[in-house]
Amino acid sequence: MNHFDALPRTLRGWFDALKSFLRRPAPSAGAQTAGADAPSLSQQSDATAQTGAFWRDIEAQLPEFAWLTDAQRQRLRALAEAFLRRKRFWGAHGFEVTPEVAGLIAYHAALIAHRAGLFIYDGFAGVIVYPGAFVRQRRLEDEWGVVHEWEDELSGETWEQGPVVLAWHEARDATMNSFLHEFAHRFDAASGTIDGCPPLPPEISPRAWQRVWSRALARAEEEAKHGLALPFDEYALAGPEEFFAVLTESFFLHGEALQTWDDAVYSHLVALYGLDPVQQRVQRSKEPRE
Numbered sequence: 001m002n003h004f005d006a007l008p009r010t011l012r013g014w015f016d017a018l019k020s021f022l023r024r025p026a027p028s029a030g031a032q033t034a035g036a037d038a039p040s041l042s043q044q045s046d047a048t049a050q051t052g053a054f055w056r057d058i059e060a061q062l063p064e065f066a067w068l069t070d071a072q073r074q075r076l077r078a079l080a081e082a083f084l085r086r087k088r089f090w091g092a093h094g095f096e097v098t099p100e101v102a103g104l105i106a107y108h109a110a111l112i113a114h115r116a117g118l119f120i121y122d123g124f125a126g127v128i129v130y131p132g133a134f135v136r137q138r139r140l141e142d143e144w145g146v147v148h149e150w151e152d153e154l155s156g157e158t159w160e161q162g163p164v165v166l167a168w169h170e171a172r173d174a175t176m177n178s179f180l181h182e183f184a185h186r187f188d189a190a191s192g193t194i195d196g197c198p199p200l201p202p203e204i205s206p207r208a209w210q211r212v213w214s215r216a217l218a219r220a221e222e223e224a225k226h227g228l229a230l231p232f233d234e235y236a237l238a239g240p241e242e243f244f245a246v247l248t249e250s251f252f253l254h255g256e257a258l259q260t261w262d263d264a265v266y267s268h269l270v271a272l273y274g275l276d277p278v279q280q281r282v283q284r285s286k287e288p289r290e
């Protein structure tokens, strides 16, 4: 249940103005209550340089990215190492951030930064990791003085200022990946506002981006209204910023369906990330197996 979308529109505008949190509902029930906005942070990992064997182990846990070339893997490892050096990790609710946990999260951060580079993460100090989905208590007083209180159950959260917050156990399955989702929000934020338009590569003008993405979002809204199945989570329709983050997940996990649905959006994501999962999967399948 997305409580945010259930709010009256006037309140929603007010809420937007706060501009402080972007989050997605957790996919499953059974969340832990996160004690409002001050989690008990216990563990902390100090990153050290990792070996090739370490990264091979991380990559072995990520068969969904088996299409990456050796050159891309080298760059991703270098980016992930630099991310580990620059960012701090905290475990909430007793969760232990092991080097493997930090490495796996850093590898996802690297995928999003593959072309743009790590400058996109300059705006935050680190990552808080909860063991599972966490609950945020929300409280808002509207313009009539009525206080609204509700709970959001989340698998990830991004604040304009402040750390990225992730839930370890609900983070990834075949159709969703909240690590990619939250780092895509950080990428978006690197342009100055979280509005669904990240810093763009030189070959894409802001006008072209706007045209392609607003047209795609309008089409998705129309198709959902008519009961058609979308090739991505309908949470994408919560706004341009969620559309970008959810379609980024879709691009990495099942790009074929996204490309078939809207080739222009897919091409923009290829340019943005410097990766082409669909083409590279085809390429990979032609290579002789060892």
Ligand SMILES: [Zn+2]
Residues within 6 Å of the ligand: 022, 023, 024, 181, 185, 241, 242, 245
């Ligand atoms: Zn989101």
